[in-house]
Amino acid sequence: MPSSGRIPRPSVKRLSLYLRELESRAAAEPQTVSSRELGDALGITDAQVRKDLACFGQFGQPGVGYAYAELTAALRRILGTDRVWNSIVVGAGNIGRAVIKYPRLRTKGFEIIAAFDSDPAIIGTEIGGVRVQPLTELDSTVRTQAVAIALLAVPAPVAQATTDQLVAAGVRGILNFAPVRLAVPAHVSIVSADLTIELEQLAFRLSFSGPEGNGALA
Amino acid sequence: MPSSGRIPRPSVKRLSLYLRELESRAAAEPQTVSSRELGDALGITDAQVRKDLACFGQFGQPGVGYAYAELTAALRRILGTDRVWNSIVVGAGNIGRAVIKYPRLRTKGFEIIAAFDSDPAIIGTEIGGVRVQPLTELDSTVRTQAVAIALLAVPAPVAQATTDQLVAAGVRGILNFAPVRLAVPAHVSIVSADLTIELEQLAFRLSFSGPEGNGALA
DNA sequence: CGTTGTGAAATGATTCACAGCT
DNA sequence: AGCTGTGAATCATTTCACAACG
Numbered sequence A, B: 001m002p003s004s005g006r007i008p009r010p011s012v013k014r015l016s017l018y019l020r021e022l023e024s025r026a027a028a029e030p031q032t033v034s035s036r037e038l039g040d041a042l043g044i045t046d047a048q049v050r051k052d053l054a055c056f057g058q059f060g061q062p063g064v065g066y067a068y069a070e071l072t073a074a075l076r077r078i079l080g081t082d083r084v085w086n087s088i089v090v091g092a093g094n095i096g097r098a099v100i101k102y103p104r105l106r107t108k109g110f111e112i113i114a115a116f117d118s119d120p121a122i123i124g125t126e127i128g129g130v131r132v133q134p135l136t137e138l139d140s141t142v143r144t145q146a147v148a149i150a151l152l153a154v155p156a157p158v159a160q161a162t163t164d165q166l167v168a169a170g171v172r173g174i175l176n177f178a179p180v181r182l183a184v185p186a187h188v189s190i191v192s193a194d195l196t197i198e199l200e201q202l203a204f205r206l207s208f209s210g211p212e213g214n215g216a217l218a
Numbered sequence C: 001c002g003t004t005g006t007g008a009a010a011t012g013a014t015t016c017a018c019a020g021c022t
Numbered sequence D: 001a002g003c004t005g006t007g008a009a010t011c012a013t014t015t016c017a018c019a020a021c022g
Helices: A009-024 A035-042 A046-054 A068-079 A094-101 A135-144 A156-169 A195-208 B009-024 B035-042 B046-054 B068-079 B094-101 B103-107 B135-144 B156-169 B195-208
Strands: A065-067 A085-090 A110-117 A130-134 A149-152 A173-176 A189-192 B065-067 B085-090 B110-117 B130-134 B149-152 B173-176 B189-192
Touching (some): A009 A035, A009 A068, A009 B195, A035 A046, A068 B195, A085 A135, A094 A110, A195 B110, B035 B046, B065 B068, B085 B094, B085 B135, B130 B135
Parallel strands (some): A149 A173, B085 B149, B110 B130, B173 B189
16 A cells, blocks of 8 residues: 655655656666666655655665656556546637647647637637637536646636636636636646746846855755 | 845745735735735735745834835845846747747846747748847857846757757856756756646646545645 | 734754665 | 665744734
């Protein structure tokens, strides 16, 4: 039985990084990886890697390491990407269009089955093989296609109202590109992807450890 | 003199959220905000808000709160967004084009002064008012225009090589959209924006606290 | 009164160090 | 010998609680 204690948030983030690292390697390489190797590739300690994995079970063999194929499969299973997630993109502006066409989503099991927009000029058009539907069809599409995930790329002023629609339709997870905090019921998860916030973090590091010379980041 | 001790990474992230919250409010609203108000708006405690701000100085008035205008200005100064950062976009594919056209970057002081790509078909074209240049011109543009920040939106296989070019040219901060970990010298900062990793976090929460019913996230 | 700023306490996460397996 | 899994120790972050201030 897997060790089922508390799971640190940062560990889950790293799980994704472990998987990405494994997937980026030629599958023909040595059948096995050690926590040391994985840690070095990611700039963290080997103990950290082992602790993270230990939250979910025992995947390694003492003296040998982790079997490449097994660990990859285990990580996918843990993260929930060993299946297909029917997803939709809401808002077919610049960001929405780029996301729809991003081929990596499909290879990761996030299947964009529809896009939605309020602009009559683009409703009915096709973007990257996905038909753009009016928002009035959102509810029925989410229900009939069992859509669990929405990628929200609408303008900030309508983000909350659109979210309410999504939640009412039954969406359980939202990747939010709009620069606002969304209020949702407890059973719905939000992950934020605000570009400007990431850039501000960069600006901070540049102006803090740059000119002044001191790099007093914890 | 500002309290200049250790600065927790999470605090810097929240600073951006405080600023976003303040900027989203009508400037005509009450001249003052309390740590309680700000915390409630972001789903964190008032003590957390005060501790975060205390890392950088004393901005509030006991019994009153924080002056809206002063706090906004202080946050911009701390984050380094009270100035213009000359930036470039490298890779004019789907993501690169969306980023170039994202109007919020300019209002936040991140001025995209050029874009670069290796595809002869799009070199010379203009995207959102920005001219696409060949990579051979990267070095001279970065130097003559004092570019500090690059938004890297090239395919994963060439991300590291492109990064090396950027670093050699003098770029000091990179927002990386490619799904790889970039190796850079210590004086260069990297912030990662990998869409698929964010989606995996969402999938994890959905498959973990969903079907099985237990929400054992720390 | 309400609110800030801040030590002290509590909680959370990472690293250490080593027993035990291959 | 090399490596995992894990309790114990260290380090980081958050919350508590309250004195001081307007």
